[in-house]
Amino acid sequence: MNVNERFQSLRTGLLEFLVLKIIAAHKVYVADILGVLAKTDFKTQEGTLYPLLSRMRRDGLLDYEWRESETGPPRKYYSLTAKGEKQLAELTEYWKHINSTIDSIGASYE
């Protein structure tokens, strides 16, 4: 089992956090989200992302609006709700906390 496989479940768990971050930066369309993730280790497919987005919307973290597109039918553009923003802030805070914990463990043992 290589490093990549070892962290598979960790990445899966972090996906929601990343999606929140992406949406927080811009109003995005699903293909944009996939495009951002595709360049990273968090490469994701529609089959996973759509159910995730729908659940996050049900949890009240995000919402979407329809926008016309030049090439085809209208598209859903996602944005964060207040609850989503709050969640993102909490997660970011916690992530920093975990990071510093990981960094400090062992190193600070003096």
Added chain:
Amino acid sequence: MNKITSIHLNGKAYQLEEQGYDALRAYLTHAEKQLSENPDKAEILSDLEQAIAEKCDARLRANKDVVTTQEVTQILQEMGPVEGPEKSEAPKTEQTTSNDAPQTPKRLYLIREGAMFAGVCNGLAAYFNLDVLLVRLIFVALTILTGGAWILVYAAMMFVVPYANTSEERAQAYGEAFNAQEIVNRAKESYSRLTDKGRWERWGERMSNLEDRHRERVEKKRDNRAERRAARQAERYHYRPVGTSAFLGFVSMVLAVLWIAALISLINTGAIFGWAVTAYIPIWLAIVLLFIVFHAVTGPMRAGRWMRVGNQWHPADYAYDGWHGVVDGLGILFLVISFWFAYTHFPEVQSFINAIPHQFQNLVDSLKKG
């Protein structure tokens, strides 16, 4: 040349090759099953359709208006499997174990693709997992050996064995789905659960107006599938060919043909395929030996073919084990020998037998006169 199927994805028409359509339908059916608990099911499915539609658009140009099977497979791979709300790691493994292996039973079909004539050799090659060339060589060799009689076997198979027309049948011919394999396999299972008419209709509506002709085809297929399932079920409670059984069946069929040919050749010319047996032994002994050899070889084969499923031998069932072959052979041998003995030792019997053609002639004559 491939059949194409028209579909609508979120209101826009697309033309897909038939196998591509099957794979897409399987994918969406699987998605629907995965999302069955999800309150936003309809919305997610429509999003997925939209995404697929856009991927199709990207592959179409001014002079290319059909999405090929390969492209559909590619699109579905890009989409990735739809996962249920709770990560379905556990149910997935459960699914694979509970689906007892013969979900896609191998069946013998004629395969048109790459066929020389009717696809018999092609189908057999797929069935036995052999090279087509090898199967063809065997057929040619057998045709020469049997002085052309083997062609009848080919002709018989041509009429008896069905063509693999749908991609599902083709998958069965090879014993596996060769297209978006896993998706099709899994979807097939969920597809069969969609037996409730109401649900099916709603699904049809949601897929937005598949053409009527198409729906008919799908429903017919579903009926066929139900029939086949029932047949399989019935089979399971009786005898089921096991392991290499089909191969054994094929071999014993070949042997039977060879044997009959040998018998005829022996009686007519006193030689088996040019080998003048009667120079060494009397013809009756040759015939008897032919019987014994045939039964000694095919008996165990027949027994092997119809081994019971599982280890239980139900007392009410007729257990055809290896000994039956030998016993059958001995029985026939006994008959032949006693007949021969009677014929040679009892002049009455001999004259009776010899008189049969004469008597028969008399009978025919008297009928003619009457």
